[in-house]
Amino acid sequence: MDPMKAQQLAAELEVEMMADMYNRMTNACHRKCVPPHYKEAELTKGESVCLDRCVAKYLDLHERLGRKLTELSVQDEDMMRKAAVGSG
Amino acid sequence: MAAVQVSESDQIKQFKEFLGTYNKVTENCFMDCVKDFTSRDVKPEESSCSESCLQKYLKMTQRISMRFQEYHIQQNEALAAKAGLLGVPH
Numbered sequence: 272m273d274p275m276k277a278q279q280l281a282a283e284l285e286v287e288m289m290a291d292m293y294n295r296m297t298n299a300c301h302r303k304c305v306p307p308h309y310k311e312a313e314l315t316k317g318e319s320v321c322l323d324r325c326v327a328k329y330l331d332l333h334e335r336l337g338r339k340l341t342e343l344s345v346q347d348e349d350m351m352r353k354a355a356v357g358s359g
Numbered sequence: 360m361a362a363v364q365v366s367e368s369d370q371i372k373q374f375k376e377f378l379g380t381y382n383k384v385t386e387n388c389f390m391d392c393v394k395d396f397t398s399r400d401v402k403p404e405e406s407s408c409s410e411s412c413l414q415k416y417l418k419m420t421q422r423i424s425m426r427f428q429e430y431h432i433q434q435n436e437a438l439a440a441k442a443g444l445l446g447v448p449h
């Protein structure tokens with residue numbers, strides 16, 4: 272695959288991933304912060320503050336795990352390459 | 360020509376998202392509000408619960424969207440600062 276195309280595809284996949292992440296984050300913070308009581312239509316102050324914090328933490332965690340995951344998969348790749356060379 | 364194409368596919372994407380939200384909120388509020396299966400009629404408390412549920416859900420998604428955008432603006436500013444684009448005397 273030519274590098275331009277590969278880059279474009281990677282960018283598209285990343286956009287898709289962000290959209291998916293956004294949906295999951297919405298779900299997660301909904302479950303964590305909004306108890307299913309629904310006595311009123313407004314968000315309470317507590318729920319609002321919880322949502323703000325939830326979004327911040329979710330995005331932070333997403334970043335950290337992304338970095339760690341990249342690190343681990345690079346290590347993994349190295350290991351496999353060395354194993355392939357060794358068995359050749 | 361290209362601009363028209365972009366806005367059409369954006370519109371479709373928006374509509375698709377709207378439909379998705381519609382389904383999600385229905386399922387969600389049904390699960391949380393509808394408890395009485397002794398009859399087919401939606402009870403008044405189930406109806407008012409669902410309505411509050413819907414409104415609350417929409418307010419929640421608005422707030423999350425706001426915070427998410429703020430986060431990205433912050434990220435972009437941080438990147439721009441790193442690249443030395445901010446604070447350039449002019």
